[in-house]
Amino acid sequence: MTSPALAPFRIRSFRFQWPSDLAMSWAMEMETLILGWYILTATGSVQQLVIFGALVWLGAILSPLLGLAADRLGARVMLCASRAIYALLAALLTGLTFAGALAPWHVFAITSIAGLLKPSDQALRNLLVAETMQPGQLLGALGLSRTTADMAKVGGALAGAGGVALIGMAPAYAVVTAVYVVSFVLALGVAPASHTAGKRAANVLADLQQGFRYAWAKPELLGPLLIAFLVNLLAFPFTIGLLPYVAREVYGVGQAELGHLAAAFAFGALVGSVALGAGRVPLRAARVMLCAAMLWFAALLILGALRSYAIGLALIFSAGLVQSFCLIPLAAVILRGSSPEMRGRVLGMRILGVWGLPLGTLAAGFATAHIGFAACITLFAGAGLVATASIAWRWRAALWERGAAANFHP
Secondary structure, three states: OOOHHHHHHHOHHHHHHHHHHHHHHHHHHHHHHHHHHHHHHHHOOHHHHHHHHHHOOHHHHHHHHHHHHHHHHOHHHHHHHHHHHHHHHHHHHHHHHHOOOOOHHHHHHHHHHHHOOHHHHHHHHHHHHHHHOOHHHHHHHHHHHHHHHHHHHHHHHHHHHHHHHHHOHHHHHHHHHHHHHHHHHHHOOOOOOHHHOOOOOOOHHHHHHHHHHHHHOOHHHHHHHHHHHHHHHHOHHHHOOOHHHHHHHHOOOOHHHHHHHHHHHHHHHHHHHHHHHHOOOOOOHHHHHHHHHHHHHHHHHHHHHOOOHHHHHHHHHHHHHHHHHHHHHHHHHHHHHOOOOOHHHHHHHHHHHHHHHHHHHHHHHHHHHHHOHHHHHHHHHHHHHHHHHHHHHHOHHHHOOOOOHHHOOO
16 A cells, blocks of 8 residues: 555656656756856855846746746646756856856856746646646645755755865766756656647736736635745745844854754755655645744744744744745645636746745845844734734635635545
């Protein structure tokens, strides 16, 4: 008898998609570290490094369009095409590096092209999982899918840094290219969706408007979309953008301890993904999403009140853990609540929530400089708690009641 944790692997498409996603995630993490180090050493400019980091998220604004394309052409077509493009761009950078002709402007130009597609990669993964899994397997399969990104945040980053140190940038980037190629080849084995066959492209603007109206009218979609924006705006800035400040100014520790804090968050997320992927406990997705979001903000409230590095490490691990219990069920609620022909557009709108992260990071930096870190994180986390509770109360019939479709479990 197959373990519930391994049940999704009985689906042939998932057996190809999971390793393809893993290879993609590893390549992205390695690439980000290798190119970021190159930009910093070649230009000596922190501002240029920040610009490079921002280019990776450039395409978030286009995510509804890419979601529409997935609705019209199929998520498999979009996934294979995008991964082929990543491999070609990486091969171009590899050639420039071996030829000794690489310049920072090459990296910025190629990263800008790839950045138009990369923010939507997770949405395409989730779409394919929804197209190939039974409703009862969806949450566990999404958890397993998410482990690919969580594992890569640790392993891929270490491989990228260690690879450059051991064999140099050109051979290391050749490895990145090879991993992108492996991801593309494996993606060819993913099954296409039947509902997209034969669809003709309609008016793009009208189709996008239809998608926004569709999500606005359904609380089981609008609620998760708002939660996604809230956690990017009010929670992620303290565990991503401001983590170096937390390490140095709050705990008075150095770079090694900063690495431990970042690893604690990533490891917590991985543990959460594995726990959800195991699928041993039936969970009501919308309730779990709301409760995990509130626990996430509560952990940040405590983080702001204490100055102990050891306790902070545990709290950041906990934040990573509940992050998975928030965002994976959130994806399940959106996928279950969307009709197959609308899923791409709705998930594209979910990717728009990523824009809350730079906005929140800028606002948190400004607030910290003027009122202090403790007051800033208390303000942000308190606002997150109130907003999440308001969403749960406002749409309790669709998101909280046991019998709601968003809380379905087999």
